[in-house]
Amino acid sequence: xxxxxxxxxxxxxxxxxxxxxxxxxxxxxxxxxxxxxxxxxxxxxxxxxxxxxxxxxxxxxxxxxxxxxxxxxxxxxxxxxxxxxxxxxxxxxxxxxxxxxxxxxxxxxxxxxx
Amino acid sequence: xxxxxxxxxxxxxxxxxxxxxxxxxxxxxxxxxxxxxxxxxxxxxxxxxxxxxxxxxxxxxxxxxxxxxxxxxxxxxxxxxxxxxxxxxxxxxxxxxxxxxxxxxxxxxxxxxxx
Numbered sequence: 001x002x003x004x005x006x007x008x009x010x011x012x013x014x015x016x017x018x019x020x021x022x023x024x025x026x027x028x029x030x031x032x033x034x035x036x037x038x039x040x041x042x043x044x045x046x047x048x049x050x051x052x053x054x055x056x057x058x059x060x061x062x063x064x065x066x067x068x069x070x071x072x073x074x075x076x077x078x079x080x081x082x083x084x085x086x087x088x089x090x091x092x093x094x095x096x097x098x099x100x101x102x103x104x105x106x107x108x109x110x111x112x113x114x
Numbered sequence: 115x116x117x118x119x120x121x122x123x124x125x126x127x128x129x130x131x132x133x134x135x136x137x138x139x140x141x142x143x144x145x146x147x148x149x150x151x152x153x154x155x156x157x158x159x160x161x162x163x164x165x166x167x168x169x170x171x172x173x174x175x176x177x178x179x180x181x182x183x184x185x186x187x188x189x190x191x192x193x194x195x196x197x198x199x200x201x202x203x204x205x206x207x208x209x210x211x212x213x214x215x216x217x218x219x220x221x222x223x224x225x226x227x228x229x
Binding site: 008032034036041042043044045046049088099100101102104105106107 | 118120146148155156157158160163165171205207209211217218219220221222223225
């Protein structure tokens, strides 16, 4: 079983739809949870960062963490064509020294159709 | 804030060439930087953790003599792919975080093609 599981999609939705992206994990040591957006041939861009169970909202984006179920989600409201990208969940655990290593999901390719 | 710059963005070179990639934190100091490799339609795989002023820590299966990492200052880490071969062709991405438990911010990556 991989440490982080993410459905790679692809996911195609009409403009204005609510998008739900999910990841599950098996490592209880994960303490911090992130969502990144990656456009083609670019580096990942941080969207959301949280470390506690519950919801965190930032504009059209809501991150949800359920540590008891080892499950995280990203919701995108009023999706726009510019949201079309690959969305990566990432989690970090203490990796020794002063370092927290990131473990990524495989990424979900999202296309928002105008 | 938290901008990471990576250069070059694209390299095409002959087999046997050594290639150096630079990663800079522009508006913060980073005692730790990370180097990743990403194959098409795959996720990011951590190659090594670069610590300022000390040796890098490599992940299992990553050849430290092939991928030389230097972190000489708090704003610059370099990855040198030595004697590159076609199988080294990939997308290499660096990241840095302002503090050890803060989220990492990524450069725009370097697409390396070895002919």
